[in-house]
Every structure is written in C-alpha cells, then in structure tokens.
Amino acid sequence: MEMESHLNAVQPLLTDLYQISMAYAYWKSGKNQEEATFDLFFRKNPFGGEYTLFAGLEDCLKFIENYKFHTSDVDYLRKTMPAYMEKEFFDFMLTIDMNDVKIYAIPEGSVVFPHTPLLRVEGPILKAQLIETTLLTLVNYASLVATNAVRFRAATGQNKIFHEFGLRRAQGPDGGLSASKYSYIGGFNGTSNVLAGKLYGIPIRGTHAHAYVSSYRSLDELKFRDLPDRISSEIHPFSQLCVTYLDKVCSTLGSSALQTHKGELAAFISYAIAFPSDFLALVDTYDVLKSGLPNFLAVALALHECNYKAIGLRLDSGDLAYLSSKVRLIFIKIAQNFNLPYIEHLNIVASNDINEDTLNSLENQGHSIDTFGIGTHLVTCQKQPALGCVYKLVELDSEPRIKLSQDIEKVTIPGRKNLYRFFNGNGEALCDFMTHIDEPAPKAGERILCRHPFGETKRANVTPTSVRCMYTLYWANGRIQETLPTWEEVRTYALGQIETLRKDHRRNLNPTPYKVAVSNRLYEYLHQLWMRSIPIGEIS
C-alpha cells in the first residue's frame, strides 16, 4: 500500500524494557542464535462477540522492514541500562536487522478467531523476541477498533452510512489516526479526521458545529445576502428568498415563523452561500421542530430556486428515533406541498454518544436516520477497551515449547502450526483447523476429524467443500514478499470476509461460537507435551 506512514513513533525503542533486557541475556548466554517460533494470537473475541477482524499487518511489516536501532537509541540505552553490561552488546545492537526473520500471517482484513496464530514469527530468538511488544501494540488496537466498526455497522445493515467523528475523544493523536484508519476497513464510509484522509485516502466527511449557529444572533449580521444561480449565474436575493420560504414552510406546517431563531436562520443562510451544493445544517441548537427544521427547509427551498439541492440535516441531541421519524414526515409533507420529491429523501444525519446498544435499540424502535456520525464509543471502544493478543514462544531449535496455566484457556498450543479454514458449498465458513507443520494439508471433499484443542470429548467430522490455507509468507530474506493490497482493497476484502460468517455467529445476543479445531495429531502432540510438562505430585 502506497501511503505515508503516520507511525513515526513505531521504532525499535517503542517496546518494553524487558525485551531489551532479554536480548542482552540471550546474547550474553550465547542463546541468541537459537531458532525460535512465536505465535501472536488472542484468547477471546471482543465485545461479547464470536468474531474479530484482523488488522494491523501492514504496519507490522513496515515496522519490520525499517527495523534499525539508531546511534542515539543505543547511546540512550548505554546510559540508562546497568553500567556493567558489556559494551559489545550495544555495538551489536547497531547491526540488528530482521533479515533472518520470517513472518507468516493471515491476510489483513480476515475474520479470525481465538487461539489461531494471526502471525507466526520465526527467527533467531533474540530478534523474534525483541519485536513482541511492538507487534502487539500494532495488532491489538487496530483489530479491536476494526471489529468495533464492523459491529456498529452490523447493527443497522448495509444501506446506512457511517462516519467516524472520534478524533477529539480518541486516546491521543495516534489513537485518533488509528481509529480513523481501521474503522474504515471495518466498514465505515468516511472520517472527519483530515490527516487520516490525506494519509490513507479515506473519504473525509463532516458537517458543522453548534458554534457556527450560535455565532449569529440575527439576520442583520449577514454580510452577504445574494447567491448566483447555479445554471444561469443570475444573482438571487438569497436571504430574502429564505425569509419568504420560511413563512411558506411555517404555514404548511401550521407553526409560526416568529418561533424560529433568526440567528440560526442567518447561520444557515451564510453556510448555504458558502456551500450551495453541499448544504447540510445542524438543526438542534435551539429547538429541532420549532426552529431548526423550518429554518433548514426555508434555506433548502431557496437553494432549490437557485438550482441547487440541499443535502440534509444533522441531529445531535434528543430522542433520535422520534426526531428523525418526525423530520422525515415533515420532509414528506414539504415534498408534496412544494412538488419537490427529492426533499422527502434528504439526508438525516444523527450523532451524540451513539454506541452499539443505541444502534440496536434505534433499529428496534424504527427511525429515519440515513447517516450516523460516531465518535467516543467507536474510537475508545468503550464496551471493551483492549483486545488481549499475546505473543508466545511455541518452538525453539525444533523442540516444542508450551506455557502451562491453571486456566486451561491460557495453555499455548505448541509447535509450528498451519491453519486452514473449511467452507461449505454456500461459501460459509464451517470451522478453522490447525495442524502440525509436518502434516499434509487437509483436502476438500475428505472427511476430517476436528478436535477441540482442550476438550477430549469434543470432536466432529467435517467434509469441507473447499479448504483455504490461511497463511501467507509475508516477510523473508529481508523484504516484504507480497504486493500488499491497497487500503480500499483491504476494506472490500474485509466486508466480504464478514459475509462468509453464518448469521448466528454474527448475531448480537448470545452468538454461536465459531469452532476452532486441531487435527488429531496436533491434539495428541499437545496433550502428550502437556502431560509431560506437568510434574506428578506426591500425596503424603
């Protein structure tokens, strides 16, 4: 993907001190060249769901490609780490690159599930260890916010528009940029974040704030009142037209033009003169139904007379189901009375602390919102603020490594593994299937025993119509091995990926868990190693 990186902070020192401490200890103990395999995976899907959208891969690859300690980095470490550390280690640090590391990964934008490695990193242990934290920070938030975006969109169906408005509430500037970037692949249509638009080619979208409305107190403050016709360029007395239409709108609606705020009308008029082809007004500064809506309609009808079409309005408070439905009914009425059918379909944008539950509730209640502007809950992932990806050693010098835990879910699946996805004839994903690296690939049309990695009694035979190998070798021999897709391609791929999931895995309430299985051989391998690794206790 050709894009300037915002990730200037992503550099080798953006890591936890313990990675560098371990690098020194591996080096000092002559272990640094041992060939390690690490798996990067999570154990639980976020937001109480049963799927996750994998994101952050391109950033990981760019980080690996540019991996280099600079002199100032190493000088800093020399000064701050214990003085008795051998000087040669710091000289060695300046030579570290990732040329003898390999990274296999699932393509960015794929739906992924617990326990399956998203990245498999192979290489000298010192190097493969050094990159743990940075890879995790690049994948965790990206995947979390992309998944959040998918879920927000899933609440309403595909025909609604979603704009990300979260920069002001994000976890700092980088959090804001990442939120804009990754909510786009999760299915958002645009962002208000202008730098994200420039860096990633995401459509930039937006309306205006309450301040613009309250910056006018009356029509007298208007400095410009005319608008040239879009077609003929004839000058129209635009503000007068708006005032005339306001009376007509109010008499159609049976309300009084006196009740509308004239500062608000002046703001709408000046905004329409500035953006005659893109007029979208925020209508809740004073009173949506009594003031904002009639003022908006007056300006929209005056624009029509100048051969422009208004775009719509934004609601940012109150009962969004009620207000949007009421606004739509009034649009219908005005469309009929003025014989302008498009007025019925003007865009209704809604914002104000919207979260996934609000969206689900709005869908149940019925509403007439076309576009959602979503900030705080999307970017802060308020429902679950972190994804728990981990990075675990699974093999060293061809010997499997296992991390045991009292908590069965925390036991790692040892060894180098392959991952396949099985599909039925409708293209729906049936289950994910992990094998030991030495096993032959499962074949479509074969009956395959799928075992739960930890539950002995849980197993099933599956005959997939098609089988997809989930890993691609993305990094080897010091370069990115694949032509990376454009951001637009990642987005399209991600949207298609969600569609491969059965609806019951996607539903909001009590979704069915998607099965992640291991081969019989991997099951035996895991459990033998597990048994061997647990000391036998003594009862006395």
Ligand SMILES: Nc1ncnc2c1ncn2[C@@H]1O[C@H](COP(=O)(O)OP(=O)(O)OP(=O)(O)O)[C@@H](O)[C@H]1O
């Ligand atoms: N029909 C609805 N069903 C469920 N939730 C809604 C509905 N309409 C709005 N909401 C949500 O209810 C909350 C209402 O916000 P709040 O109580 O702060 O009032 P407000 O209308 O925003 O007032 P203010 O003018 O102070 O911003 C928001 O989080 C909004 O997304």
Ligand SMILES: O=P(O)(O)OC[C@H]1O[C@H](OP(=O)(O)OP(=O)(O)O)[C@H](O)[C@@H]1O
């Ligand atoms: O509500 P969010 O999902 O975060 O969406 C972004 C919010 O940011 C803007 O105003 P801001 O919240 O700054 O001021 P307001 O509360 O007065 O609307 C906008 O009007 C939205 O309300």
Ligand SMILES: O=C(O)c1cccnc1
């Ligand atoms: O363009 C908007 O309407 C917008 C942008 C950021 C935050 N709230 C609203």
Ligand SMILES: [Mg+2]
């Ligand atoms: Mg707000």
